[in-house]
Amino acid sequence: MRRESVPFTRVAPWRWKALHRVGIGGLALIGFSPFGVLGLWAFTRVWSFPDGLPQEWSFAGWQWAFDSGSQVGSGFSQSLSIALITTLLALLLGIPAGRVLGRQAVPAWIRLILLLPIITSPLAVLMGLQGVLIRLRLEGTLLGVVLVHLIPVIPYMALVMGSVFSRFDFGYETQARSLGADPWQVWWQVTLPLVAPGMAIGAVFAFLISWNEFLLTFFIGGGRVLTLPMLLYGLLQGGNNTLVATVAILSVLPGWLALWGVSVCLEKAVGLSPAE
Amino acid sequence: MRLMNSLGGTRQVLLNRYGPLLPALALVGLLYGGGLLLAVAQSVGLYGLGHAGFTLQGYGELLRDREVIGSLGLSLGVAGLATGLSVLFGLGLALGLRGLGGWAIWIGQLTLPIPHLVGVAGMLLLLAPSGWLARLAFQLGWIASDQDFPLWVNDRGYVGVLIYWLWKEIPFAALVILTLLRSMGRDLEQQARLLGASGWQCFWAVTLPLLRPGLLATSILIFGFVFSSFEIPFLLGPTYPRTLPVLIYQRFTHINLDQRQQAIALGVILLGVAVAVVSLAAGVLEEAGSRPKRGKQP
Numbered sequence: 001m002r003r004e005s006v007p008f009t010r011v012a013p014w015r016w017k018a019l020h021r022v023g024i025g026g027l028a029l030i031g032f033s034p035f036g037v038l039g040l041w042a043f044t045r046v047w048s049f050p051d052g053l054p055q056e057w058s059f060a061g062w063q064w065a066f067d068s069g070s071q072v073g074s075g076f077s078q079s080l081s082i083a084l085i086t087t088l089l090a091l092l093l094g095i096p097a098g099r100v101l102g103r104q105a106v107p108a109w110i111r112l113i114l115l116l117p118i119i120t121s122p123l124a125v126l127m128g129l130q131g132v133l134i135r136l137r138l139e140g141t142l143l144g145v146v147l148v149h150l151i152p153v154i155p156y157m158a159l160v161m162g163s164v165f166s167r168f169d170f171g172y173e174t175q176a177r178s179l180g181a182d183p184w185q186v187w188w189q190v191t192l193p194l195v196a197p198g199m200a201i202g203a204v205f206a207f208l209i210s211w212n213e214f215l216l217t218f219f220i221g222g223g224r225v226l227t228l229p230m231l232l233y234g235l236l237q238g239g240n241n242t243l244v245a246t247v248a249i250l251s252v253l254p255g256w257l258a259l260w261g262v263s264v265c266l267e268k269a270v271g272l273s274p275a276e
Numbered sequence: 277m278r279l280m281n282s283l284g285g286t287r288q289v290l291l292n293r294y295g296p297l298l299p300a301l302a303l304v305g306l307l308y309g310g311g312l313l314l315a316v317a318q319s320v321g322l323y324g325l326g327h328a329g330f331t332l333q334g335y336g337e338l339l340r341d342r343e344v345i346g347s348l349g350l351s352l353g354v355a356g357l358a359t360g361l362s363v364l365f366g367l368g369l370a371l372g373l374r375g376l377g378g379w380a381i382w383i384g385q386l387t388l389p390i391p392h393l394v395g396v397a398g399m400l401l402l403l404a405p406s407g408w409l410a411r412l413a414f415q416l417g418w419i420a421s422d423q424d425f426p427l428w429v430n431d432r433g434y435v436g437v438l439i440y441w442l443w444k445e446i447p448f449a450a451l452v453i454l455t456l457l458r459s460m461g462r463d464l465e466q467q468a469r470l471l472g473a474s475g476w477q478c479f480w481a482v483t484l485p486l487l488r489p490g491l492l493a494t495s496i497l498i499f500g501f502v503f504s505s506f507e508i509p510f511l512l513g514p515t516y517p518r519t520l521p522v523l524i525y526q527r528f529t530h531i532n533l534d535q536r537q538q539a540i541a542l543g544v545i546l547l548g549v550a551v552a553v554v555s556l557a558a559g560v561l562e563e564a565g566s567r568p569k570r571g572k573q574p
Contacts (some may be wrong), residue, residue, distance in 0.1 A: 028383055034398025037408045042400055049406050049422055050414045093303060096296030104293065113301065117308045119497065121504025123524055124543030125308055128315030151307050159302050186474065212391035214507045232393045236511065241401060248394040255389030262371060263382075268359045 035252075041245035061246035071226055072247060080254070081229040082142060083210040086149045090206045091199070092159040096162020097154075103170065113153040122151060126219045133220060140222035148216045153206045160205070164198030197266050204258045211254060312547070319541035334541045340483050343523070351520040354434055358441035359495050365442065366449025367491070370512035372432065373450065374457055381454060387447040396511045397438050403428040421454065429512055436512040443496050456490040489561055496557045504550055 042048070045058035065072040100106065119127075126148065130139065138144030168191075176190045177183075212231045221230065228251045235244045317323035321331045338344050373380040402408050410425035419425055421478040429436040464486065468478045513519065518526065524546065528539035 020372070020375075024376065024380070027369070031387065031443065033408075034402050034443070036340060036393070036396065037401045038398050050411060052408070052411050052415050087479050093300040097300035100294060100297040106294070106297070109508075110297065110301065110566070113305060113309070116551070119500040119554060120520065120547055121543075122308075123506065124315045124505065124519055124540070124547045125311035127524075127528055127540045127543050129307065129311035129317065132310075132314065147307065150303060151311075154304055155301050158297075193341060208389045212389070214391075214393060218507075228389055229393045232391075232397065233511075236393070236400070245401070248397040251387070251391050252394050255391070256386065259385060259389055263473070 038245045038248050041203030041241045042249050044242050044245075047241075061242040064243060065246050065250065066215030070254045071231060072228075072250065075226050075228045075231040075247075076250065078142070078225065079211055079229075079251075080228060082146055082149065083207045085146050086153050086210040087203050087206045089146070093154055094161050094202070094206075095195075095199070096156040097164075098182060098241060099165050101158060102165025102168065114158055117155050118150050118159075122148075122216060125151065126216065130219060139220060140224035142225060144220050145217055145225045145227075148220045149210045149213055151216070153209050156209060157202050157206050160198065160202035161195075163193050163203070168195060185238075198267060200262050204262045207258060210253050211251075292310075305444045312544075315540050317542055318537065319544050321537075321548045334537060335545075338541055338545065340536060344520075347518055348545075351503055351546075352515055352549075354437060354441075354509070354519060355499050358438060358445065358502045361438075361442055361500040362445035362449050362498055363491055363495050366494070367453055367487075369446060369450040370453035370457060373454055381451065384447045384451045384454070387444070390444075392444075392505075392507050393511075394439060395444060396508065399436065399443070399512060400429055403436055403439065404543075405429075425476045430514050432514045434509075434513060434516065437509050440508055440512055441502055445502070449494050449498065451492045453487065453490065456487055460486055492557060492561045496554055496561070499557070500550055500554050503553070504546060 040054060042061050043057050043059065044054040045056040045060055047054040047056075064070050078226045101111075129148065133139045133144050136144075138147065172190050172194065173186050181189070192259075212229065213227075214233070217225060217227050217230060218233070221227070223230075228247065231246065232247050232251060235247055250256075316325065321329060321334070324516075328523050349489075373384075400407065403417055405422045405425050405427065406408070407429075408421065410422050413419045413425060414422070428439065465482050468482045473481065504521060506525060509519040510522050510525065513522065520542065523543045524539050526539075527535040527542065530539075532534060
């Protein structure tokens with residue numbers, strides 16, 4: 001087979017290339033400008049209207065955030081435990097479900113049931129559920145919030161694991177079993193290592209869905225489950241920009257850390273960045 | 277007896293095939309399906325506070341309510357505009373990023389895990405009348421005081437809400453399209469160019485048709501999300517006019533119990549409209565998917 005390199009575009013002159021880079025860089029700068037402003041405000045004591053930069057810098061916002069009197073610490077740990085429990089439960093239920101979804105054709109209505117909670121608003125469902133959760137005394141508790149967080153997270157995990165298992169060669173399992181491995185060994189030593197990268201991506205996004213969730217916690221938490229988004233919501237009503245910016249930065253960091261962590265792990269494990 | 281046996285056998289086979297799906301399906305079905313059923317039952321007066329037998333009166337009243345129709349139209353308009361512009365600019369951005377390395381994708385991915393409330397906080401500090409943009413305009417001498425800066429947050433024109441959605445969804449659309457472009461490769465486009473197509477012709481006749489199913493799927497996701505989002509119009513939008521989700525929240529937290537009942541019915545309407553739009557678009561998607569097959573017939 002003859003393969004020649006085809007001159008697809010004329011070699012762009014260096015000026016055009018530089019312009020291209022500057023344009024993309026400018027767009028990225030605009031895109032990240034809300035964070036730039038948040039970053040400045042988080043280290044500010046005084047910054048009144050016409051000035052482009054703060055008049056007085058300080059760590060007061062951070063001192064307040066790490067003070068045991070503020071609710072930031074407990075909000076952070078509450079958010080973290082809700083997101084971790086939700087992710088763990090979603091993995092427990094999502095992996096077996098994904099195995100079935102990836103291995104064989106399932107009726108369309110099953111996929112629909114799994115898709116609906118992801119792409120539609122939970123508002124109607126929440127208002128319906130609220131009465132039941134109140135009667136079960138789960139409204140305003142950690143467990144109740146975890147339960148409603150599972151509504152979008154489990155379908156998401158099941159579909160992600162479904163696509164992971166659709167690329168998984170079940171022949172490996174057959175082979176291991178024919179060589180005398182018991183089901184448990186097959187799972188720990190053959191299947192799990194092979195699906196682990198996809199599982200990690202699914203887990204990170206499940207964690208993030210729960211970590212970022214506002215509406216579900218707002219309705220079912222009843223103001224008693226104070227996750228970081230609830231805290232940020234309260235601060236936004238208050239209007240102290242330094243505190244808002246501090247908590248905002250604290251709530252982005254775990255997401256970025258998780259994303260960075262999973263991409264580093266994946267590169268190590270299979271030499272593949274998640275973008276590919 | 278044999279029938280019973282074969283029935284039992286079928287059940288066993290079904291259980292073996294779909295058994296591992298059941299826990300996930302049951303939990304989602306119980307929470308989502310159960311919640312929805314309860315909502316529908318409450319909205320037609322079969323269950324809950326002040327239930328008085330089956331009636332569709334609630335829905336009839338709502339569909340004659342001007343505020344409800346206005347909110348529905350506003351929600352559809354905001355979602356439609358945000359979706360169209362995000363996909364359009366996302367496509368442009370993806371084409372611009374195509375030749376660049378993986379770092380462009382990496383930067384785009386940084387925007388994905390940002391909580392909505394953090395984005396809202398950043399937007400408020402940027403766009404508010406005393407925000408950073410207003411300060412910049414003042415320093416440049418464009419405005420004489422913060423009174424002169426256009427109202428872009430909590431404004432009745434929903435400019436702030438739209439800016440937020442474009443900021444959030446353009447990178448998302450660009451990322452999806454960039455992934456599609458990478459998996460597509462350049463072979464077909466190079467072929468077209470080799471056969472004498474201009475860059476523009478190549479885009480219209482080759483690149484865009486290849487991308488269309490992906491673009492439509494991205495639009496469905498963005499539309500569904502923006503249409504039913506509550507916190508963004510709640511925090512960045514005005515107190516009036518309200519989008520449908522904000523109206524629902526307001527009626528649900530009203531002291532008057534009738535209003536609560538109405539809110540639940542409105543929630544069902546919101547869900548119905550979203551499902552209708554999404555399945556309509558999905559139907560188009562399916563048709564588009566089956567078209568090339570027909571085209572291949574000699």
